[in-house]
Amino acid sequence: MSVRRIPAGLLTPAAVTAALALLPVGYLVVRSAEGGLDAVARTLLRARTLELALRSLGLAAVVTVLCVAVGISLAWLVIRSDLPGRRVFGILAALPLAVPSYVAAYTWVAAVDLEGFAGSVLVLTLCSYPYVYLPVAAALSRMDPATEEVALSLGRGRAGVVLRQLRPSAAAGALLVAMYVLAEFGAVAIMRFDVFTTQIYTSYRAGFNRTPAAVLGLLLVLITLLIVVTESRSRGRASYAMRGNPARRPPVIRLRAGTRALALAWSTALAGLAVGFPLAGIGYWLLNGSSARVDLGELSGAVGATLGVAAAGALLTTALAVPVGIIAARYRGRTATFLEQSTYVGHSLPGIVMALSFVFFAVRYVPAVYQRSPLLVVAYAVLFMPAAVGAVRASVLQSPPVLEEVARSLGRTPLQTVRAVTLPLALPGVLAGAALVFLTAMKELPATLLLRPTGMETLATQLWAETGSGAYAAAAPYAALLMLLAAVPGFILGRRSLKETS
């Protein structure tokens, strides 16, 4: 694609999205500046800052690499091998998305003597590998077998050529994982592993001094942007991935008996550890506490509130992501790059920073929505925008641009073309992105606590309240329901990853 002007009908909403996503940065700048240069320097130059930044980066690197390895291996087994029960494993592979990382961390700490770096790596990898599995599985099933056959005919193995083709989708997933780990707080705190966000939380919790927290938040934004820019450079220009010949499906590869047993063990272990284990943990809570009680009114209220705000969040996020995603897929140039990359900022910040920035702006400029659900929904949109933008971008890239050109030549304006051609074709992928946002929003805690309407409780806030007083048995129904409800979109995502093959 050449550098063309982005039509105003796309640019305007995309600019609104970018502005929303950058709001927290504005807040951080205001709060950092308040403290003066001295305070900024003092925070940045503290030895602990560097130490924790390196720890966070180390954790993010290890978890990302492991997620890529797990995600690719599982996707390959499910899509390309004759692994017994691969359809079931394909669905199970998406379900860890339904497990809140803090619940997983609790159950691991309670059951196994595992904590610190190793524990954090384990829990975060098990909870976030689907971010890599899903796009890689989709890419694997779309892959044109011809390139593989050429590699084989030239006496090369198929692994090299397959991996090279998986790079864009794996990198997109890896980026989400890395950012998720950088912003993560709950699970690592339970694993007793201090990271960069620990310091941000501590600054808020203990110091009541907002300058250090803001400075650290800005540093986190910078680190994230660095990673985002690196990823987009590696993505390069070869981003147009056309669907392969639909009549030609990649061949299923027969595993040898030994390999197959190993593969079966590996897939079973992953499903067991990532999904079965937390479920068992919740069962244990339920059986071993006396606080077990179910207030049906509270429970159904929490379910209703959770579904309501998460669904609204998914819809708004997707709606805001569509213009940015289309621009990212179809236009080049600084504006397009800026718009896409700005949406990653929100995702990189811990929930509390995000939430406080929304408190700051809402109270001052739109008090009418403060502590009302629209504000919470907007905050979800900022937090989860990257996943939605990525889904839109990837699915738009799958249809050739010439279709849009034909539509234009037939008299449709750019916006009419988006509505009549681009969106309908990208719709399945866009909806998958919405499902991902939906289940992530259901689990969200820190921003929900600060921004929800007074009196509203979601499953996540109830779970937080019950576990906070040690009432694990009372927490169990909330945890179970949360995982069950989140498993529905998880199931849909998992099935979709299989559907493309059959």
Next chain:
Amino acid sequence: MRLTVTDVTKAFGGTRVLRGASLTVEEGDLAAVLGPSGCGKTTLLRIVAGFESLDSGSVAIGEREVAGLPPERRKVGIVPQEAALFPHLSVARNVGFGLPRGSAERVEECLELVGLAGFGDRMPHQISGGQQQRVALARALAPHPGVVLLDEPFNALDRSLRVSVRDEVRAALKRAGATAVLVTHDQEEALSMADTVAVMREGRIVQEGTPASVYAAPCDLGVATFVGEAVVLAATSDHGVASCLLGDLPQRADGVAGKGRVALRPEQFVLRAPGEGVGGLVERVEFFGHDAAITVALEPGTVIRARTRGDVPHRPGDRVGVTVEGPVLFFPE
């Protein structure tokens, strides 16, 4: 409507793709833009359609300058390489895409025009490649565009299908009375389909004319060899006569005297009995049914390929004499 492209230039980064391309297509004509890949012909087409902006020059459809207009306001129909039907819409809705609602009649009319009446309810993946291409044409013609642009539309088709689809497309364009531009690198396609041919090279249109005139009177040696097979020999010209190893041959037009080259078309060679003309040895006979190609090694040391009627009396190893019929093309150095 008449299409006038004047002095269009376009560069991508530092690469100058179009260097002052000009082209005129009269109303109702089918013009072929013929050129090797990379000559800029697709860019020219995209500029006419409005998918790319031009750096300088102008594009007019009828009396209307369209260079600054977005694609949707140009009234230009497009038939892309691989049909590019909207996969989520039925054939009828594809054809009706550029029409206001409730234009079912026009849709049916256009489907009839391309010989696909009754196919409206099918989905694009349910019809063959050739049919898809014809639906794409119907879709482009439906809104009565000023110009229809066809971007190598037969490339994706099988050889056997190509000729018949080509004929159907030409017939449909003519029935619709449309002004059309066909971009292609296939000279046979260009010469056989088009009313006029524009030969493009390195970002410029180097020659425009009827297929016969471009073939018979190419403006330079490059065009001569690109629009058709030719044997090129060194020659010296003097007063309308070119002397080469096949003898002194009359030139098609008087030109500058001096050294240069002649281009001889295969059908200009006449094989005769040994002793007449220049002697040679038949090396190979390719029989096509309606005609044949005979490769002859001339005694002075050059190989030629001659086209003759199908009933060839010669066999490889036969000795023959070769003469040249008709005026030849001379290009001074």
Next chain:
Amino acid sequence: MSLRRLVAAALVPLALLASACGGAGGDGQSFDDNSLVIYSGRNKNLVGPLIDKLRTATGLDVQVRYGDSAELAAQILEEGADTRADVFFSQDAGALGALSKHQMLAPAPQELLDRVAARYRSSEGTWVGVSGRSRVIVYDPRTVVAPPKSVFELTDPKWKDKVGWSPTNASFQSFVTALRVVAGEDKARQWLEAMKANGAKSYPNNVEILNAVDDGKLQLGLINHYYWYEKVAENGPNGVPSRLAYLPGGDPGALVNVAGVGMLKGTEHGEAAKKAMDYLLGADAQKYFADTTKEYPLIAGVPTAPGLPPFDSLKGPEVDLSKLDSLEQTITMLQDVGLV
């Protein structure tokens, strides 16, 4: 196929509609200017029933926003003069002190302040403690025969890698403040460094430390007393192997901290706020703290729950809980030692 297009076209307005509807109602109670809004840093499970009693007893229309004390304090600071909170009910004195320092709290009526001993309320009269909790050492009697009598014993090599603490937790930080007051800056710093060198393990909160001791992962832990009683209530006496050691002799490890309330300066419901605070400092609520949350009531005449050592037997150090500046020095020290 037309359905698909329809869905796509509907996506954008639907999202806006959904979020707009979400705001108009359908979730929780909608915001009502006439209600008294309490920001509660105390857990909903623990104080929810008390708030219900408060509603019945006072007839007030009360709405509660539950959260983490420090996060709610940060939220109030961001809200500034436009805060939606009328009353802040904090888990610890530090968060109240922060709001007081930023001039966010209004003076409480003297009559209310006077019900509580001076050391359990703000010296500026901006907040007042409503319940007391003692710092204790939780130990595992299966491995520990003689629990330590002072936090200073914890640096002994025999406790290497056996002690759990929570440097990011507000109640722990109050304890460190007490340590600095009692032992002096240098000694406090040395103690923190020695503890770190002795392999003290950091946990995010008291509950996690208690669980680790019960699971046998730790032998000792520094926590607030009532977490243990809550866990006994949840798991039964046999479900909690650990025991508590109350430290004698003014040891900083025996600091008595408070949960307290303050009224926001900008409140338009001053009378209602005072009524609520009056209720929390009344016999009903104080009895609730004693019996249900196993804390120490702070007003005279309300007995401590059976099974707890009497309030006047606790020999904590004398520390002014309202001195936030002192807390900031504590944070700086914890940062210097590399604990937070």
